[in-house]
Amino acid sequence: MRLFNICMLTAAMGVCGAASVPAAQNGAGGTARIIETICSFDTPQFTIETNGYSRISIGGCATSQSRGKPQMPFRTVRLLLPPSSVVAGLSCRAVKNTIVLQGERRISFGRQPQVLGHPAHTAVDQRDVPDPAVYQSTSNYPAAQVELVSVQRMAGYDIALLRVFPVQYSPASGRLVFTPSVLVAVEVSRGSSTAAAANTSLPPSGRAADRQRVAAAVDNPDLLTEYGAIQDTGRAGASSLYDYLLVTRSTLLTSFDSLVSFHGSRGLAVKTDTMESITNSYAGRDSAEKLRNYIRYAYTNWGVRYVLLGGNVAVVPYRGVYAHCDTITTGSMPSDLYFACLDGSWDAGGGGNGVWGEPNDGDGGGDVDLTAEVFVGRAPVGTTAEVNRFVAKTLLSQTNAVGRIQACLAGEYLDYVSGAFAQGGDALDTLLPALQNSHSQAIWLDDRPGIDFAWGFAEALAALNRSPLLVAHYGHSDETTVMRLGASDLDSLTNAAPFLFYSTGCDAGAFDSYYPPASIGEQLVIRNSHGAFATLANSREGWFDGQHEWLYSGEYQKCFFDGLLTGGRSSLGEAHQLAKQDMIGSVETSGDMPYRWCYFGITLLGDPCAAVRVPVSLCFRLPPDSSSCVVEWNSKTNATYSLFRTVDLLASNTVCVASNIVAVPPLNTYTDAVGTVDRAFYRIREER
Structure with missing residues (x-):
């Protein structure tokens, strides 16, 4: 047996470095400042599509998706603004010489988003053509290399969201100009946002956990020091009384006692309350606004991080919000995001017209709050x-x-779109790196390469009854069916351990019905003792692209599993919300808005504090010719541990930490119990 000296290492790759410098006085007599960041980009890569167009991609960049417009890579930059300041202007200049890329290319264009609903096999309206006003132009596209998406407020700190485009395209000539490194400058001036002036925004939080979240979310965390003098003002002080809030109906409250006790045993301070008490004690136009105001109070005064809405919509209200894509417009898409993002009223546009979540419904006419204070x-x-x-x-x-x-991956044939057979399996392929990096095994239900059903409800039941921990579905659904299963089929589930279920299909998570039957996504969780312990699903339509199936709904699904399996986001609520915030730079405010639709519609039907334990990497350095070393890690007092290396349970090397004393295995590991011994396994990387 060889013992290793093990140390926990954290590695980060920086792509943006930020700083702030003073600028001249502005015209109003206040002091203007410039917040700067330098962004460096990898060399562009091109893929030739079957129609002869080229798709351009750059590592670490998303791609713009506007119908008929060139699909151009961009990076979302998040800049923390100084206290009491507003954005006054933007500029961008090259740090390194621009490069004219070789060749003349026709860059691919955005297409009509497609619905992931029934029925499949429908013909697609042939509106997918390049916009002649753009493709016949000699002007650069996009015209500016930087644009302001919105200013968001997280935990009381204002963050400017920018899109930075490293490549500009002249469609008429096919000329592409690449800027490997750019300096982005944001001019800010003294002033308070309309939301702050109206007292509808939260004060900057002084709690360490909140400041750490903000620091991790922005490209210029050093600017947080400017908030030091005000961090303990207002009600968002440095202490937290409660971590977890449960809201339900009085008649159901005691039924949650076991869950409350469990979270308490894990070190969480739990607060419970009832809708009856909240609606009688808090102001608001309706019960949903009263509940949100209560959650704001709980976050601001008690430091609550997790909120479990303990009931269907007949027990705990929901907020219906605005959404638009293609020919579908609604003002009532159910969205629990309203209870997570706590700044502003979400109905400031149009004088409070009762249509919530519109792109101008933020205070001051900007977008609504999209960055969460609570999960x-x-x-x-x-x-x-x-x-x-x-x-x-x-x-x-x-x-x-x-x-x-x-993991179980279920991919369906989607549709015949623009001369190609779109397959859900192609979208699920994007999940494989996260599964492989977490040493997860995957079983497939896959219609590829054909257009007929290669699997049905019997195969789906058999796969689920093998008790996978994770289930990812990419295909068609509605309120009553998902993964080719109806509600009555769920009675045939016998899985010994419940699974986490994520579907990109339409309406599987339509949780807004006051009367039975509940949506299929809800029934997976509550119908019987088998099935899912949590579901992530769309409360209305899901969206895909006929040429690149993983776009839109699939990108959110990928971000979720990336964060859950390899990004250290072990709790479902955190992985769910931060996956959305990973995509925030793509959220639209006009035209077709599939990303916005998904941002509001994807819903977690489960406990936000529930965790998925994933083996974490331990990095260590082995000195030359060394056979044994001292091992140190956080452990229980007076416990006896042994450490050994094994390859018997994984295809790659692991380290096993074993103890006959610790009763509860640590999070972010997986365990194998042998008698009275709990063995916790970690992935390792050895450096010599």
Whole structure:
């Protein structure tokens, strides 16, 4: 047996470096400042599509998606603004010489988003053509290399979101100009936002956890020091009284006792309250606004981080919001994001017209708050029996000894789009790196390469009854069917351990019905003792691209699993919300808005604090010719541990930390219990 000296290492790759410098006095007599950041970019890569167009991509960049317009790579830059300041202007200049890329190319264009709903096999309206006003132009596209997306407020700190385009395209000539490194400058001036003046925004939080979240979210965390003098003012002080808030109906409250006790045993301070008490004690136009105002109070005064809405919409209200894409417009898409993002009223545009979440519904005419203060999930329960099932499955998912992660990937034939057969399996392929990097095994249900069903409800049941931990579905659905299963088929589930279910299909998570039956996504969680312990699904339509199936809904799904499996986002609420915030630079404010639609519609039907334990990497350096070293890590006092290396349970090297004393295995590991011994396994990387 060889013992290793193990140290936890954190590695980060910087792509933007930021600084602020003073500028001249502005015309109003206040002091203007320039916040600068330098962005460096990898060399562009090109893929020739079947129609002869070239798709351009750059590592670390998203791609713009506007119908008929060139698809251009951009990076989302997040700059923390100084206290009491507003954006006054933007500029951008090359740090390194621009490069004219060789060749004349026709860059691919954005297409009509497609609906992931029934029926499939429909013909597509042939509106997918290049916009002649753009493609016949000799002007650069985009015209500016930097644009302001919005100013968001997280935990009381204002963050400017920018899109930075390293490549500009002259469509008529096919000429592409690449800037390897650019300096982006944001001019800010003294002033308060309309939201702050109206007292509808939260004060800057002085809590360490909030400041750490802000620091991790921006490209210029050093600017946080400017908030030092005000961090303890207002109500957002440095202490937290509660970590976790449960809101339900009084008749259901005691049924959650086991879940409350479990979170308490894990060190969380839990606060419970009832909708009856909240609606009688807090102001608001309706019960949803009263609940949001209560959550704001709980976050600001108590430091709450997780919120479980303990009921279906007949128990705990929801907020219907505005959404538009293609020919579909709604003002009532159910969205629990309203209870997570706590700045502003979400109905400031149009004089408070009762249509919530419009792109101009932020205070001052900007966008609504899209960065969360709390992580929200919903238990879609309405009876004591449903609460008991929800709690039992949640606890089972958290206390089971978890071995190597098993995943089920279910991909459906989607449609015939623009001369190609779109396949859900092509979108699910993008999840494979995260699964491989977390040493997860995947079983497939896959219609590829054909257009007929290669699997049906029987195969789906068999796959789910093998008790995978993760299920990812990419295909068509509606309120009553998902993964080719109807509600009655769920009675045939026998999986021993509950799974986490994520579907990109339409309406599977339509949780806004006041009357039975509940949506299929809800029923996976509450119908019986099998099935899912949590579901992530769309409350309305899901969206894909006929040429690149993973776009739109699939990108959110990928960000979720990347964060959950390899990004250290172990809790479902955190992984769910931060996946959305990974995509925030793509959220539209006009035209077709599929990214915005997904941002509001994807819903977590489960406990936001529930975790998925994933083996984490331990990096260590082995001195030459060394055979044994001292091992140090956080452990229980007076516990005896042994450390050994094994390859018997994984295809690659692992380290096993074993103890016969610790009763609860640490998070972010998987365990294998042998007698009275709990063995916690970690992935390793050895350096010599």
